[in-house]
Amino acid sequence: MTDRKVLSSLVVWILAPWFLFGNLVPDPLAQDAPETGKQKPVGIPQTKQEAFQDISLKPGDEAPKFALPDLDGDYELLSKWSGVKLSRPATQPIRHVVLVSFFATWCAPCMKELPHLQNLYEKYQGEHVKFFLIDITEATRSVPGVENSPEAGPFLRKRGITMPILIDVYGKALEQYVPSKLLPRLFVVDKSRKIRLIKRGFREEEDFEGELSAVIEKLLAEKVGE
Numbered sequence: 001m002t003d004r005k006v007l008s009s010l011v012v013w014i015l016a017p018w019f020l021f022g023n024l025v026p027d028p029l030a031q032d033a034p035e036t037g038k039q040k041p042v043g044i045p046q047t048k049q050e051a052f053q054d055i056s057l058k059p060g061d062e063a064p065k066f067a068l069p070d071l072d073g074d075y076e077l078l079s080k081w082s083g084v085k086l087s088r089p090a091t092q093p094i095r096h097v098v099l100v101s102f103f104a105t106w107c108a109p110c111m112k113e114l115p116h117l118q119n120l121y122e123k124y125q126g127e128h129v130k131f132f133l134i135d136i137t138e139a140t141r142s143v144p145g146v147e148n149s150p151e152a153g154p155f156l157r158k159r160g161i162t163m164p165i166l167i168d169v170y171g172k173a174l175e176q177y178v179p180s181k182l183l184p185r186l187f188v189v190d191k192s193r194k195i196r197l198i199k200r201g202f203r204e205e206e207d208f209e210g211e212l213s214a215v216i217e218k219l220l221a222e223k224v225g226e
Contacts, residue, residue, distance in 0.1 A: 068166035083193040095191035113202040139171035
């Protein structure tokens, strides 16, 4: 293989992730980020394998269980709200549809998505639907360029976001759900804890609220096992 062909192959391999996922890369990490030991720059695939890890979870898969603290330090379990066998049936016996959105305060597309999620959260108050924002801001404090990002609680309250926030301090839930670490990432989980919809990134031209409302209404009407 000639030097020219070798160079061309390398360029295609390096740029492929950006052609595929470039519009999802959060603004603060869209620049070159230096190595930080074991901490990888979140939002930027570092290898060809990582760039294609987005497909690790797909609709129909069982949503990985998580137990994460909220802003008050109280833990929320996915299995408390969704699953064939709920983990707290004595105190919470009703299966719910669950929306889980991974975000960080440094993620510009996330900030565009959150007001729409807030509208849906308010729309389905009193219904058997749970909304969880999973914050990875603290898990990325060591990444150059985002180390001074605002804390999620006060930052979102100022913007009128009142949905429950769970803190993924060490990024463990992120590794299970979004191994490529491209944000935002939204999962709609049915009453049996099956993933029914995955939304990658946020696109303003889409009818985000309309699409999610249709899915939520369908899942609310389903019985477990359907």
